[in-house]
Amino acid sequence: MLRNEKWYGYLFISPMVLGFAAFLLGPILTAFFMSFTDWSLLRDISFVGFDNYKKAFADDPVFWETVGNTLYFSAGLVPLNLSLALGLALLLKKKLPGIDFFRTALFTPVVTSLVVWSIVFKYIFATDAGLINQALRILGLEGPAWLYHLELTMPVVIVVSVLKNVGLNMVIFLAALHDVPKMYYEAASLDGASRWKTLTNVTLPLISPSVFLALILTLIGSLKVFGQIYIMTGGGPGTSTYVLVYYIYQQAFKLYEFGYASAIAFILFFIVFLLTLLQWSVRKRWVHHEE
């Protein structure tokens, strides 16, 4: 018999801790080690120190383009996603007949497979045979090659990603909006506050913890984007939609450069880590009412 209660505690968390150690921590540490080697399927492994990191920062213009594209994707996706989610949540907050239908409709893409979603939109945005350009043709217009255009393709992928995931943040905001006590709105209306003032001075501060949560989750998710890029564009046209995870995939599994791919994976880890740290530190300034 185990007498000490603390052992029960360890026992109960052991499945999680062991699983984490074996399937997450172990591979992460191995990858860290790999990032200092030139391991490739095509030759013997040898230790190369910081060469992979040096190559990324100094000798690989595609890497910098990839970093730029990733930040572009995040900068486009996060504000669009959050503002749209908030707007929809405000619209769908009211208890109107049939409102559940709209809530379900907007949430459905979240539970749809990303692969299916991306393939469908790849067809919708096809140049001649695509739904959008066919519709434009009926109006007598010739649509652009959405997925074969150096400037247009990334925005298309951003919009497709927003449509896919906006429902999740919307649900978070809906739940938070329902938690805001009615009396604050009464007080605001008694003071003659406009609807805009009520939104910025009552609603937003009160749901700021949820906004913070949604912001962090969406930002981290957007930095790790892969599926929609892999399926819709394959990084193309040219290198215009190469993002970090796609580049890691390509280096490791297409070109077999596991060492270099591991190094880029760690650079991505530090970028995510730093951005999260930064948000955490400025959180006190705008997140109120944290329990």
Add this chain to the structure above:
Amino acid sequence: MKKITTLLLIMLLIATVLAGCASNTGNHPAKDGTQGNKGGTHSDEGSGGAAKKQVKLQFSIWGNDAQKAMYEELVAEFKKTNPHIDVEIMTIPFADYQQKLSIMLASKTAPDIGWLAERMIPQFLESGQLVDIAASVKEDNEYDFADIYPSTLDIFSKGDSLYGIPFSTPPMLVYYNKSLFAEKGLKTPTELYKEDKWTYDEFLNAAQTIADPNSGVYGVKLVGDWKNWSDALLPLVWSHGADLFDADGTAFAMNTAEGQAALQLYNDLMFKDKTHPKPGDEITFDTGKIGMYTGRYSYVSKARAITDFEWDIAPMPEGTHGKGTSLGYAGYSVFETEHPEEASAFLKFITNATSMGVTSQYFVPSRKSVLESDVFLKAAPQPSAESIQLAVLDQMNDARIAPGHKNWQQIDVKIQTLLDYIYTQSESVEEVLSKMEAEVNSLMK
């Protein structure tokens, strides 16, 4: 607030677990299956005391369902004489085949035997992951090794060693929609070929006559898969007198006037004449909206299912430097395995004359006795024996296998990426070719 966070955490956990399960079952069903079966047969052995140890082989292909079904029948036949060998067929899409196989070989989960295409062979040969089967096939009189065209074995040979047997050497040819040609009152490619007039000029002329953008009908499609530029472009490049690599395979050789002319023609088909589907558009020949499609003989398995229009096959058109017919190439190799003997036995079985007769319904056989027999020419009502004679047999002598390189994967990605600048119309053909020359050369050292 706490409730929401807890709820979210739970959802996140569930999602992770589900995702984990999904990828586990997705990646290793075959492996689990093998182990499960091994366990089962071991106990059988205990009670029955079978003479030979039960072995399960995995056989990887990139073929379609019809081809898989054909192999399942061959496996059943094989089991009659080799009851102790089970063969499981594994399908991997062509676009992922080489990379997936490389990873599986590195992690010791690779199939025992499988298909390889010409462009994959140098890498695996260089890394020593293929089993030498020379002794096994050459010393077996019943197998009749001499029946296989020696020229098709070069790519698998290294000194006296032999690392595979080809089963499919299909020349590139033109599938054409006979109904569309008749509608426009055009002479068919077959008729023109017989009159010795089947040239690129006639090809372009037919494409323009047939194309009707308003109803979504295209004159021509060179591309089968937008990620596979080499199959689509090599015949065009060769027929214009250019080449991908130089004779020693050490430098990019397409940046010449001839290479430019070939790529310019491809560019104009899409963006000037608008007779070719736009980059990324996945419209296929069997929809009936394509006048001519250049593909390999193995596409007949799909074409034979067409019922709403008539079609036929013809040789590639004649350019300034011949037809430039490229020869596809696929063979079977035994990979690093615990059961080289059993795998070699299966390889020999599926490449013997009888089995190759069966596979010749989809694949152009590498055995002389099969290629020149009625089994191949009259395998199916379509295409006719005459068309097969014209478009396949008569072209074999001049057709060339696409060049390979041990860094093919890198070269492939580089050229694909640079071709996108033509597809987006953001750079001229000359600019793209000079970039290709610089960047591909640095990968060929």
